[in-house]
Amino acid sequence: MPRNAASSSPPRRVRAASTARSPWPVPWALPKGCAVAYTDKGAGTDYFDLAERRGVRVDGTNGGADDVLAFKPDSTATSGVAFKHAHSKDNPEADWGRHVKQAAEYGLRALTEALPQQAPFTFDNTRVIAVGISNGGGAVLRAAELDGDWLKGVVAGEPNVYVDAAGSRTLYDYTTEAALLMPCALPKLGLPAVPDVAQRCAAAVAAGLIAGADLPAQQAAAYDALHAHGWTDEALRAGSISVTFDLWRAVAVTYASAYGRYGAGEEPCIAGFGAINADGTPRAITATERAAWWSDASGIPPGAGVAFRVAKPTEPHDALNCLRALWTGSDAAATRVKEGIAATKASLPRKNLPIMVVHGLDDGLIPAAFSSAPYAAAAKAGGADLRYWQVRNAQHFDAFLGLPQYGAAYLPLLPYVYRALDRVWGAHRQRRGAAGRRRHRDDAARHGQGARSEPSRAAVERTDGARHPDVRRVRHAGPVVVSPPATPMPQSAATTCCPDRSVGTARNSRHAEARHEAAGMCHEGFAEPARMLNPWGAIPAVPPFVLPMDSAYVEAANADCVPYAPGWLHTGRLPEPRSGPRDAPILLLQINPSYDVATMREALSDVSVAEQRAALADEQAAHACLARGDAWWRRAFAQPIARFGQVRVAQAVCSVEYFPYPSQRFAHAHWRLPSQEYQFALVRKALARGALIVVTRGLSLWLGAVPELAAQRDRTVLLSRNPQRVSISPGNLPDGGFARVLAAIETAGTRVAAG
Known part of the structure; x- marks a missing residue:
C-alpha cells in the first residue's frame, strides 16, 4: 500500500494471482497510488506433511498440526503430502470470481484500518480494477460476471476460462489429450522426440486414440488428431516444453483431484503426492524440503521436493489413460470429476464493464482457440464492453524466455498486459474528466455563463479509418492481432526493455526494435512490424x-x-x-x-x-x-x-x-x-x-x-x-x-x- 495514498477516492486495483506467486502488478500499480490485494484463489502453495503432521503457517514458517496453519487437510492419511488446490475438497476453481471480490473487500478493510483519516474505503468511493494472468486471468473474468457495480475494470492475460460457446474446451479435456498425444506427435513438427516416444505412441494406440502400423504412421496419426481437435502448429511447438517438464500430467492429476473434491489419499489414477526416489518409489519428506515449500513451491507438484506417485512407476501411461477416461468415460469417478468441471463454467460478464483480454497466439498451455477466443466472441455477442488482443509469437511462460531457444523465438506477453492496464486506467480517468466537464458546463448554464466548448463525439472519434482504441467507445471491435517477428535472432550481450516497465531477455537491436514497434501497433491493429511504421x-x-x-x-x-x-x-x-x-x-x-x-x-x-x-x-x-x-x-x-x-x-x-x-x-x-x-x-x-x-x-x-x-x-x-x-x-x-x-x-x- 503506498504511503502517499490519495485523500479523495484513491484508486485501487485487485489482482487474482495465478498459481506462482509473483509481484508483477506492483510496478504498474504503486506508482499510480494504487494498493494491491492478492488472492490465491484457494489454490496456493500451502503444503502439509501427512506423515509428520506439519504444515505452513501464514507467515511462511513451518508449524505443527496444533498451530494456525494456512492449510490443514481433512484427512486421516498418514503418508505423503496434501496441498490446498488438490485436497481442500472445495473445488476452488468454481468460486474463483468470489475469491477475487473477497480480496477486494479485504483490501478495502485494510485501507480503512491503515488510513483512518480517509476512511471508510468502500466500493462506492474506491475504484477497483481486477487483473490476472493464466488461472488469475480466468478468475478475474469470473469476477466480471458477479452482480453489482463493485468492479470498474478487468484485464485478463492468457486466461484459463471455459464458456458454453463454439470452440471452447475445458482445461482438463485438452490437458489430458495433450498428455497422451503430444509426445507422440512432436517429431512431425521437426522437434526432437522424447526418449520413450515409441512407448508413448504405442500407449495411445492401445487406448484407441490413434492407429498406425509403425512409429511414423502413429506419429502422423497423433499429429492429425491434435490438429482435428483445434491445436495449431504454433501451440504444439510451444507446448513441447510442457512435454519436457511433464507438465501435462502434473496439471491433470492435480485438477482431477480438485474437480472431484477428493481428499488426501483418495486421488484418482495415482498413488498420492509426496517425495520419491530416483526410481519412483516413495520416501519421506526432509525438514529442508518442508522449510522451502512456502518460498519455492508453485502450487502444483512436481517441485520443491514433492511429486505425484504412480502405482507402476515403470508404466506411467496407465495413469494417463485413467486420467483421460475421467473426461471421456461415464462411470462414477468420471461423473464426479465432470460435475466439478461443469461448476467452473464462466457466464457472460455484466454489461458496461470495460474488459481487456490479452492472449498469445502461440500459447501452448492454454491455447487461445480453446479459451479466450470463444469467451471474447460470446461476451461481445452478449453486449459486453470487451476488447480482445491476440499477440503473435507470444507463448504462455514469460519466465521461460530465459532459455536461449525460447528467448530467440518468442516475445513476452506481460508488456501487453501492462498496456491493457494503461488502457483501462485511461478510460476511467477519461470518464472521470468528462463527468467533471459536464458538471462544469451544467453549473455555467445554471449561472447564465458560457462554458468552454468541447470537441464533439464525432470529432473525438474521427480516426481516419483506424479503430479508436478507447475501451469505452469500441464495444464490438474484432480482435487486434499483433505480429512481432517469428524468425529466431542471434543473441547479443545487450539487455532490452519491454514496453511499460517489463524487462525482457537479451536481443539484438533489430529484434528489440521490432518488438517495441509491435507493442505500439497493438492498439491500431497493424499487422506488419517488419518495417517501422x-x-x-x-x-x-x-x-x-x-x-x-x-x-x-x-x-x-x-x-x-x-x-x-x-x-x-x-x-x-x-x-x-x-x-x-x-x-x-x-x-x-x-x-x-x-x-x-x-x-x-x-x-x-x-x-x-x-x-x-x-x-x-x-x-x-x-x-x-x-x-x-x-x-x-x-x-x-x-x-x-x-x-x-x-x-x-x-x-x-x-x-x-x-x-x-x-x-x-x-x-x-x-x-x-x-x-x-x-x-x-x-x-x-x-x-x-x-x-x-x-x-x-x-x-x-x-x-x-x-x-x-x-x-x-x-x-x-x-x-x-x-x-x-x-x-x-x-x-x-x-x-x-x-x-x-x-x-x-x-x-x-x-x-x-x-x-
Missing part, C-alpha cells in the same frame, strides 16, 4: 491534434488541468515527436515540445497546419526549425551553423522528443503513450547504425524507455553537461564530443552531395 501521418487536420491511439491518454491527462496551465497539453498545437530525417547521423534526444505563450490562444493557420502535418508524415524531410532558422534552434546550433550553414545542419540532425505533445512544463513522466514506441524505435534504429546520439534532457526517462543507451554512453551516446541550456558546443559536450558532431555533419554533407 510512422503513425504520425494519421494526425487530424483540425484540432484537437491528437493521434487516435493516444486520445484516451491525452484526454485523461488533461482532465484535471486548467486550460493553458503549465502542465496542460496544448492540443491546439501540433505534436513534435520527430523533426529531421529519421536516418540522420545525429539524434538529439529531448523531453517534450513547448509552445509560444504569447500566441497560445490563437488558432493555427491552415497553411501552418498543412506544413507541420506534411513534416510529420515525411520522414526524410530536413529539420524544419533548423532550416527556417528558428531562434531557439539557431542559438543551440550556433557554432555548427556558423561552420556549415543552416541547410546542411538541418539535413544532419533529427531531434526526437520523449513525449510528443506540447506543454509549458513537462509533467507527464508517469504516462506512456502508444505513439511513444515510434520515438523509442527511432532511437534503437540509430543505435544499431552507429549514429551519434546527444541526450539533452530526461536522461533517466530515456534510459527507462531505451536501456540500450547505457551500453553506448560516452561512445556513440553523449550527454549534455547543462540540460537547462541546450548548446551544441565544445563546453557543453564531453571531451571530443563537439568534434564528433562536426565530423557527423561533414559526413552527412558528403552523403547529400553524392546523392
Whole structure:
C-alpha cells in the first residue's frame, strides 16, 4: 500500500494471482497510488506433511498440526503430502470470481484500518480494477460476471476460462489429450522426440486414440488428431516444453483431484503426492524440503521436493489413460470429476464493464482457440464492453524466455498486459474528466455563463479509418492481432526493455526494435512490424491534434488541468515527436515540445497546419526549425551553423522528443503513450547504425524507455553537461564530443552531395 495514498477516492486495483506467486502488478500499480490485494484463489502453495503432521503457517514458517496453519487437510492419511488446490475438497476453481471480490473487500478493510483519516474505503468511493494472468486471468473474468457495480475494470492475460460457446474446451479435456498425444506427435513438427516416444505412441494406440502400423504412421496419426481437435502448429511447438517438464500430467492429476473434491489419499489414477526416489518409489519428506515449500513451491507438484506417485512407476501411461477416461468415460469417478468441471463454467460478464483480454497466439498451455477466443466472441455477442488482443509469437511462460531457444523465438506477453492496464486506467480517468466537464458546463448554464466548448463525439472519434482504441467507445471491435517477428535472432550481450516497465531477455537491436514497434501497433491493429511504421501521418487536420491511439491518454491527462496551465497539453498545437530525417547521423534526444505563450490562444493557420502535418508524415524531410532558422534552434546550433550553414545542419540532425505533445512544463513522466514506441524505435534504429546520439534532457526517462543507451554512453551516446541550456558546443559536450558532431555533419554533407 503506498504511503502517499490519495485523500479523495484513491484508486485501487485487485489482482487474482495465478498459481506462482509473483509481484508483477506492483510496478504498474504503486506508482499510480494504487494498493494491491492478492488472492490465491484457494489454490496456493500451502503444503502439509501427512506423515509428520506439519504444515505452513501464514507467515511462511513451518508449524505443527496444533498451530494456525494456512492449510490443514481433512484427512486421516498418514503418508505423503496434501496441498490446498488438490485436497481442500472445495473445488476452488468454481468460486474463483468470489475469491477475487473477497480480496477486494479485504483490501478495502485494510485501507480503512491503515488510513483512518480517509476512511471508510468502500466500493462506492474506491475504484477497483481486477487483473490476472493464466488461472488469475480466468478468475478475474469470473469476477466480471458477479452482480453489482463493485468492479470498474478487468484485464485478463492468457486466461484459463471455459464458456458454453463454439470452440471452447475445458482445461482438463485438452490437458489430458495433450498428455497422451503430444509426445507422440512432436517429431512431425521437426522437434526432437522424447526418449520413450515409441512407448508413448504405442500407449495411445492401445487406448484407441490413434492407429498406425509403425512409429511414423502413429506419429502422423497423433499429429492429425491434435490438429482435428483445434491445436495449431504454433501451440504444439510451444507446448513441447510442457512435454519436457511433464507438465501435462502434473496439471491433470492435480485438477482431477480438485474437480472431484477428493481428499488426501483418495486421488484418482495415482498413488498420492509426496517425495520419491530416483526410481519412483516413495520416501519421506526432509525438514529442508518442508522449510522451502512456502518460498519455492508453485502450487502444483512436481517441485520443491514433492511429486505425484504412480502405482507402476515403470508404466506411467496407465495413469494417463485413467486420467483421460475421467473426461471421456461415464462411470462414477468420471461423473464426479465432470460435475466439478461443469461448476467452473464462466457466464457472460455484466454489461458496461470495460474488459481487456490479452492472449498469445502461440500459447501452448492454454491455447487461445480453446479459451479466450470463444469467451471474447460470446461476451461481445452478449453486449459486453470487451476488447480482445491476440499477440503473435507470444507463448504462455514469460519466465521461460530465459532459455536461449525460447528467448530467440518468442516475445513476452506481460508488456501487453501492462498496456491493457494503461488502457483501462485511461478510460476511467477519461470518464472521470468528462463527468467533471459536464458538471462544469451544467453549473455555467445554471449561472447564465458560457462554458468552454468541447470537441464533439464525432470529432473525438474521427480516426481516419483506424479503430479508436478507447475501451469505452469500441464495444464490438474484432480482435487486434499483433505480429512481432517469428524468425529466431542471434543473441547479443545487450539487455532490452519491454514496453511499460517489463524487462525482457537479451536481443539484438533489430529484434528489440521490432518488438517495441509491435507493442505500439497493438492498439491500431497493424499487422506488419517488419518495417517501422510512422503513425504520425494519421494526425487530424483540425484540432484537437491528437493521434487516435493516444486520445484516451491525452484526454485523461488533461482532465484535471486548467486550460493553458503549465502542465496542460496544448492540443491546439501540433505534436513534435520527430523533426529531421529519421536516418540522420545525429539524434538529439529531448523531453517534450513547448509552445509560444504569447500566441497560445490563437488558432493555427491552415497553411501552418498543412506544413507541420506534411513534416510529420515525411520522414526524410530536413529539420524544419533548423532550416527556417528558428531562434531557439539557431542559438543551440550556433557554432555548427556558423561552420556549415543552416541547410546542411538541418539535413544532419533529427531531434526526437520523449513525449510528443506540447506543454509549458513537462509533467507527464508517469504516462506512456502508444505513439511513444515510434520515438523509442527511432532511437534503437540509430543505435544499431552507429549514429551519434546527444541526450539533452530526461536522461533517466530515456534510459527507462531505451536501456540500450547505457551500453553506448560516452561512445556513440553523449550527454549534455547543462540540460537547462541546450548548446551544441565544445563546453557543453564531453571531451571530443563537439568534434564528433562536426565530423557527423561533414559526413552527412558528403552523403547529400553524392546523392
